[in-house]
Amino acid sequence: MNLWAWIVLACVAAFLTKWLGYAIPGRLLQNPRMTQIAACMTVALLTALTVMNTVALGQSLVLDARLAAFGVAALALWRRLPFLIVVVFGAATAALVRLV
Numbered sequence: 346m347n348l349w350a351w352i353v354l355a356c357v358a359a360f361l362t363k364w365l366g367y368a369i370p371g372r373l374l375q376n377p378r379m380t381q382i383a384a385c386m387t388v389a390l391l392t393a394l395t396v397m398n399t400v401a402l403g404q405s406l407v408l409d410a411r412l413a414a415f416g417v418a419a420l421a422l423w424r425r426l427p428f429l430i431v432v433v434f435g436a437a438t439a440a441l442v443r444l445v
Contacts, residue, residue: 352353371440387394398411399411399412399415400412409442410438410439410440410442410443411439413438413439413442414435414438414439415435416438417434417435417438418431418432418434418435418438421434421435
């Protein structure tokens with residue numbers, strides 16, 4: 346298959362996924378268990394994305410300045426510092442680790 350066939354196939358799959366979402370009865374979506382599952386999946390996916398962007402480079406794991414910056418930012422978030430300060434601390438940590 347060429348590139349355009351894959352693009353069309355991906356578009357069809359996205360459309361069908363969205364359409365099937367509308368076909369689910371509302372009573373199933375109002376279920377408290379479904380709400381809890383959706384909330385947990387959101388947190389799990391965000392966590393996986395964060396970890397992969399922190400310690401992965403292609404097909405390998407890398408421990409570099411990103412991991413140190415993530416640790417400092419996590420500590421700043423745990424201390425409930427303002428988000429701008431968290432970003433500045435993380436960026437400064439990455440810059441210092443790369444400098445050393």
